[in-house]
Amino acid sequence: MLAVHFGAGNIGRGFIGSLLSQSGYEVMFVDINDEVVRLLKEKQEYRVIIADENRQEQLIRNVSAVNSQTEREKLIDYITKAHLITTAVGPHILPAIATILAEGLQKRITINKTPLHIIACENMIGGSDVLKSHVFAKISETDKPLFETYYGFLNCAVDRIVPNQKNDDPLSVVVEPFFEWVIEKQNIIGDIPPIQGAHFVDDLKPYIERKLFTVNTGHAIASYLGYYKKWKTIQEAMNDGEIRSDVEKALHESGAVLVKKYGWNENEHQSYIQKIIQRFLNPSISDEVVRVARSPIRKLGANDRLVGPATQYYDLFGQVPLGLVKGIAALLLFDYENDDEAVALQKTIQETGVEGALYQYSQLEKDHPLVIAIKDQWQHLK
Numbered sequence: 381m382l383a384v385h386f387g388a389g390n391i392g393r394g395f396i397g398s399l400l401s402q403s404g405y406e407v408m409f410v411d412i413n414d415e416v417v418r419l420l421k422e423k424q425e426y427r428v429i430i431a432d433e434n435r436q437e438q439l440i441r442n443v444s445a446v447n448s449q450t451e452r453e454k455l456i457d458y459i460t461k462a463h464l465i466t467t468a469v470g471p472h473i474l475p476a477i478a479t480i481l482a483e484g485l486q487k488r489i490t491i492n493k494t495p496l497h498i499i500a501c502e503n504m505i506g507g508s509d510v511l512k513s514h515v516f517a518k519i520s521e522t523d524k525p526l527f528e529t530y531y532g533f534l535n536c537a538v539d540r541i542v543p544n545q546k547n548d549d550p551l552s553v554v555v556e557p558f559f560e561w562v563i564e565k566q567n568i569i570g571d572i573p574p575i576q577g578a579h580f581v582d583d584l585k586p587y588i589e590r591k592l593f594t595v596n597t598g599h600a601i602a603s604y605l606g607y608y609k610k611w612k613t614i615q616e617a618m619n620d621g622e623i624r625s626d627v628e629k630a631l632h633e634s635g636a637v638l639v640k641k642y643g644w645n646e647n648e649h650q651s652y653i654q655k656i657i658q659r660f661l662n663p664s665i666s667d668e669v670v671r672v673a674r675s676p677i678r679k680l681g682a683n684d685r686l687v688g689p690a691t692q693y694y695d696l697f698g699q700v701p702l703g704l705v706k707g708i709a710a711l712l713l714f715d716y717e718n719d720d721e722a723v724a725l726q727k728t729i730q731e732t733g734v735e736g737a738l739y740q741y742s743q744l745e746k747d748h749p750l751v752i753a754i755k756d757q758w759q760h761l762k
């Protein structure tokens with residue numbers, strides 16, 4: 381079985397590629413990083429190191445790689461033969477990979493009429509639907525029904541903290557012990573070969589919202605407040621009592637939304653929150669705040685980890701969630717100069733104010749009570 385996986389980065393090697401290899405797939409990574417591609421081709425294996433006191437190592441075998449910029453024909457050929465396609469490139473890269481993916485899928489339909497599943501493993505709601513829409517924008521009207529018949533785009537939620545790597549061996553990846561890969565069954569065509577450790581569900585929404593509005597909400601707030609208080613790592617930030625209590629406050633707010641929407645047991649959700657906080661504190665991992673804070677414009681999105689739960693909280697309870705508001709205000713102060721989105725965001729704030737930025741990136745009306753509270757908090761922190 382062949383899996384073609386776009387993105388041989390932290391999550392690609394440290395999570396998706398390793399589970400696929402352990403499930404018996406030959407994993408063909410696709411990347412534009414020449415050095416990683418060269419090393420994967422040469423070594424055909426790499427190590428995953430579990431970040432806990434035992435530092436157990438897993439040898440991930442039966443892998444190789446292809447460069448999507450310089451080896452297009454080879455990649456198209458792999459797509460025609462693949463039994464599964466996955467991605468972990470980042471939401472902003474999905475449009476870029478859609479062109480070659482569409483080309484490969486078009487060729488495949490002429491020579492291989494077996495169903496194929498495509499799973500975008502990105503931190504976003506409906507990632508595979510988004511990838512599908514980019515692919516469908518590249519194909520003819522006549523191909524669309526064929527694509528619907530043979531290609532199942534499955535949405536999923538992926539959860540594993542994989543920090544930026546600083547290892548002597550450039551292919552090895554240090555990962556946290558915990559992982560969760562939840563895949564929605566809805567668009568499966570026929571059967572899908574088993575994937576070790578993945579969990580298939582009928583309705584992904586509660587799972588992706590629980591993950592995005594807890595793990596990613598808490599992580600984002602720790603990163604933006606950590607940056608504001610000049611901490612370098614998430615672990616340092618979470619050991620700052622004030623930040624930890626701000627994170628907990630925001631997670632109780634997003635948790636209140638989830639518990640009300642899905643009728644979950646409140647105590648069980650509180651223990652889920654506490655487990656997440658322990659994961660952030662993992663002393664065996666050193667995770668830079670600027671990694672977790674990356675792409676603040678994406679993270680300001682109306683349905684993303686901060687504004688998503690904040691607007692839902694306001695709509696459900698008629699009150700402004702002050703913990704989430706503080707996190708959003710801290711995001712608006714994230715001015716890290718090596719992050720293009722942080723630079724663009726600061727420019728937008730200078731030109732149009734906090735209200736303009738929240739209107740442009742979060743679709744919040746200028747007189748929305750959340751906007752007023754975020755601006756107050758932003759002025760207070762500034």
Ligand SMILES: NC(=O)C1=CN([C@@H]2O[C@H](COP(=O)(O)OP(=O)(O)OC[C@H]3O[C@@H](n4cnc5c(N)ncnc54)[C@H](O)[C@@H]3O)[C@@H](O)[C@H]2O)C=CC1
Binds near residue numbers: 473501541
């Ligand atoms: N690192 C983590 O802990 C987690 C990350 N995610 C999600 O996984 C995705 C990837 O994140 P990371 O692995 O952390 O990022 P990363 O930056 O480590 O990996 C992304 C990889 O994609 C490659 N890439 C960029 N453009 C490409 C293109 N056009 N074609 C093929 N490859 C391309 C890059 O060279 C890089 O190797 C993101 O959506 C992220 O939100 C989800 C859960 C956990």
Ligand SMILES: O=P(O)(O)OC[C@H]1O[C@](O)(CO)[C@@H](O)[C@@H]1O
Binds near residue numbers: 541599600
């Ligand atoms: O990958 P993103 O969406 O930029 O955000 C970083 C977040 O994703 C993770 O990499 C994994 O869920 C977390 O470490 C962090 O919450």
